Amino acid sequence: MTKRSTSVKNGIAASVHRVLQKDPPPEPGGTKQFEDRKVGLGKKVTLLRGISIIIGTIIGAGIFISPKGILKHSGSIGMSLVVWIACGVLSLFGALSYAELGTCIKKSGGHYTYILEAFGPQMAFIRLWADLIAIRPAAMAVISLAFGQYILEPLFMPCDIPPMAVKLATAIGITSVMYLNSMSVTWTARIQIILTFSKLLAISIIIVPGMYQLFKGETRNFENAFELSNMKLSGMPLAFYSGMYAYAGWFYLNFVTEEVDNPERTMPLAICISMAIVTSCYVLTNVAYYTVMTAEELLASEAVAVTFAEKLMGNFSIVVPFFVALSCYGSMNGGLFALSRMFFVASREGQLPEVLSMIHVRRHTPLAAVLILYPMTMLQVFVGDIYSLLNFMSFLRWLFIGVVVLGLIYLRYTKPDLPRPFKVPLFIPVVFCLTCFFMVFLSLYSDPVNTGIGFAISLTGIPAYYIFINFNHRPKWLQSALDSFNRTLQIILVVVPAE
Numbered sequence: 001m002t003k004r005s006t007s008v009k010n011g012i013a014a015s016v017h018r019v020l021q022k023d024p025p026p027e028p029g030g031t032k033q034f035e036d037r038k039v040g041l042g043k044k045v046t047l048l049r050g051i052s053i054i055i056g057t058i059i060g061a062g063i064f065i066s067p068k069g070i071l072k073h074s075g076s077i078g079m080s081l082v083v084w085i086a087c088g089v090l091s092l093f094g095a096l097s098y099a100e101l102g103t104c105i106k107k108s109g110g111h112y113t114y115i116l117e118a119f120g121p122q123m124a125f126i127r128l129w130a131d132l133i134a135i136r137p138a139a140m141a142v143i144s145l146a147f148g149q150y151i152l153e154p155l156f157m158p159c160d161i162p163p164m165a166v167k168l169a170t171a172i173g174i175t176s177v178m179y180l181n182s183m184s185v186t187w188t189a190r191i192q193i194i195l196t197f198s199k200l201l202a203i204s205i206i207i208v209p210g211m212y213q214l215f216k217g218e219t220r221n222f223e224n225a226f227e228l229s230n231m232k233l234s235g236m237p238l239a240f241y242s243g244m245y246a247y248a249g250w251f252y253l254n255f256v257t258e259e260v261d262n263p264e265r266t267m268p269l270a271i272c273i274s275m276a277i278v279t280s281c282y283v284l285t286n287v288a289y290y291t292v293m294t295a296e297e298l299l300a301s302e303a304v305a306v307t308f309a310e311k312l313m314g315n316f317s318i319v320v321p322f323f324v325a326l327s328c329y330g331s332m333n334g335g336l337f338a339l340s341r342m343f344f345v346a347s348r349e350g351q352l353p354e355v356l357s358m359i360h361v362r363r364h365t366p367l368a369a370v371l372i373l374y375p376m377t378m379l380q381v382f383v384g385d386i387y388s389l390l391n392f393m394s395f396l397r398w399l400f401i402g403v404v405v406l407g408l409i410y411l412r413y414t415k416p417d418l419p420r421p422f423k424v425p426l427f428i429p430v431v432f433c434l435t436c437f438f439m440v441f442l443s444l445y446s447d448p449v450n451t452g453i454g455f456a457i458s459l460t461g462i463p464a465y466y467i468f469i470n471f472n473h474r475p476k477w478l479q480s481a482l483d484s485f486n487r488t489l490q491i492i493l494v495v496v497p498a499e
Contacts, residue, residue: 050270057334058249064305069242073235078225087243088279109345118407129461141380147328195330202323210288255338358495395443402436
């Protein structure tokens with residue numbers, strides 16, 4: 001992490017300008033030369049695009065493949081549907097809390113920015129450090145591997161897919177998402193809308209035949225739906241944990257607040273509409289499954305949506321893996337679009353290399369911030385023990401989200417005069433904050449070893465903060481090397497500081 005240096009900035013900008021003079025094509029579709037345009041991230045996230053970011057990142061592969069964690073731990077069909085609804089409401093509480101934060105702290109960056117504003121740079125850096133070295137590369141690798149698996153499945157049916165073929169397809173998927181996000185904010189948003197509609201189409205292909213079966217009178221699986229003989233009170237927290245994980249992703253619009261058009265109106269509306277759609281889709285999809293499958297069949301199925309389609313649609317079930325792959329691709333695209341803005345803001349705050357807060361002069365994308373995850377994600381795909389890492393880090397998600405919402409309550413008292421165009425009743429963040437900390441406690445109770453390892457990994461952010469951020473007396477040779485690195489990377493990527 002480098003110190004800000006005006007002379008270095010000017011030298012780099014001059015070098016980039018010399019490079020561009022040799023090759024000064026205009027913005028695609030535009031009539032002005034790039035010199036006449038302000039270099040920065042525009043407000044290109046409309047209401048529809050905001051909804052597509054939220055829905056597109058929440059709905060991944062889980063609802064199609066393995067929505068059985070809730071059923072397994074709740075013990076009955078009726079209670080599983082209650083948990084799906086309750087988790088949707090609790091997630092809405094969290095999303096509304098973030099909507100308040102997003103309209104009163106109008107900066108991109110999501111969790112990182114809100115922790116920075118409420119609790120200062122050290123706590124924010126610990127969150128950033130855990131995201132950068134472990135959580136985000138592993139999470140991106142997992143959803144990308146699911147894409148690689150399901151995009152190839154129709155080609156290899158009924159044989160197993162070679163693991164290396166899955167990894168190569170995954171690498172192609174990750175590369176294409178990185179390229180798309182590097183080239184155009186507008187096209188990234190447009191493709192996210194298309195992918196979101198493809199997810200909703202896939203879900204409607206399940207819901208509509210399921211509802212038709214229900215109206216025909218296929219209700220035998222709902223008889224004694226609230227049979228409590230299999231229900232264990234100790235399993236309910238785990239059911240809620242599974243449910244909250246399925247809804248995770250409602251916070252991604254807050255990562256791009258500065259690019260949202262009219263955020264005071266757009267953010268609350270996008271969040272409420274998205275959560276209503278996702279909750280309805282999740283509940284109705286599960287109802288549809290139960291019209292043709294018993295609880296035992298659902299728990300035994302390797303891929304629930306495929307089993308459902310085989311029972312009702314015959315050979316049409318071959319298209320299900322394709323829709324699952326599209327769903328995964330949408331999660332990859334939306335997640336990368338949002339996360340790159342967190343690294344962009346962290347660089348702007350001086351906690352990551354300066355080049356990460358620079359914008360491509362023609363594409364107007366945060367090119368370096370988009371690409372930062374690429375090498376680490378690829379490493380995880382080919383050589384990493386991803387699932388162990390996710391076990392270590394899963395509790396950190398809820399710990400830091402709980403800290404963010406606690407920060408909202410804290411800011412209510414420390415900064416009562418902060419403009420709040422959208423303000424939620426106090427009980428909403430209180431209930432959600434308690435839910436987050438309960439899930440952290442549940443992780444500690446159910447898996448203390450992995451949780452402890454994850455906590456220890458995150459605490460390595462404390463010495464990293466003092467070494468890279470708080471240490472003001474670097475050797476001149478080290479400072480010179482860091483400035484040279486920034487300058488070289490900026491020239492290669494053709495990026496300049498945002499205006």
